[in-house]
Amino acid sequence: MSPGSQIGQCWQQRGLSIIILSGMIPTMKAPPFNLIRTAVAWLAWPGLLAICLAIAGYGFAVCHPALFFNLAYALLALCLYALEQTMPHEQLWNENDGQTFANIAHTLTSKGVVQSLIVFSAVIDLTTYVTPASEPGYGIWPRAWPMWIQVLLAIVVAEFGFYWAHRIAHEWKPLWRFHAVHHSVSRLWIVNTGRFHFVDSFKSIILGMLILLALGAPMEALTWLSAVTAFIGMLTHCNIDMRFGTLSRWFNTPELHRWHHSRDLREGNKNYGENIMLWDHVFGTYFNTRDYRPPAEIGISEMMPPGFLQQLAWPFRENRRTAD
């Protein structure tokens, strides 16, 4: 037998064994692969949140809360992005909608405006009034309680402000036009987590945080609240096939938030909670069903311009047009 025919035979045999093996792979791999996927689907939301909270907690313990918060946030973004690519809830939502630049620009602008207002408030000496509110001996806040209970209390109290800020934004047209920027996307994924018109962001933060400041909550509780809201916010918008069970009864999970982005207002004008669903239960706006899937086609009935700057100007123009 010539070396050429030997090689040919060898490749034929190898080809045959590849065909046999590749036929076996699905049957061999399917059960453990499915098992891992199911485990990840159930553990991703509580597991990633717990890891992020642990990292943030370590940051507080070593007096570098901002550094460790940012590390946890970056890690969360990486994990969620990898999961969105491997086990998406809607395959269609992984396709480019041309809004990535606008999403990031809105995120940076709303964060930037809030930061600038904090600096501006310091310049005009607003801190003379705000700082005493977070100093010991002010207000009725139970500062002697363990910090984790104070953080839970801060979440419940601030959520009352977040809930009404969000609900008014849906039910009162002049404010809806600002919030519509967030709802104008045609897909949900981690990059549109922070897509808020800066006026919309500012209004929510003011309503949520002012209640806590007025009650005299300490800065540590406020910082914890900001961290929890940031982690849960990114989880809420991710496009991952996850399972939640009873968690969706009390926490704002992606399962609930997908209903909130529905075009059908019987589903969309529901689930206003930012982190927890307590106030939705109290005020009768909680919605969830597992009888059918949340809509893959999401968005708003109005025409939102595609460009970032036009989107910034759009609510002002529409409000003026209505006033005319």
Ligand SMILES: [Zn+2]
């Ligand atoms: Zn909304």
Ligand SMILES: [Zn+2]
């Ligand atoms: Zn949203």
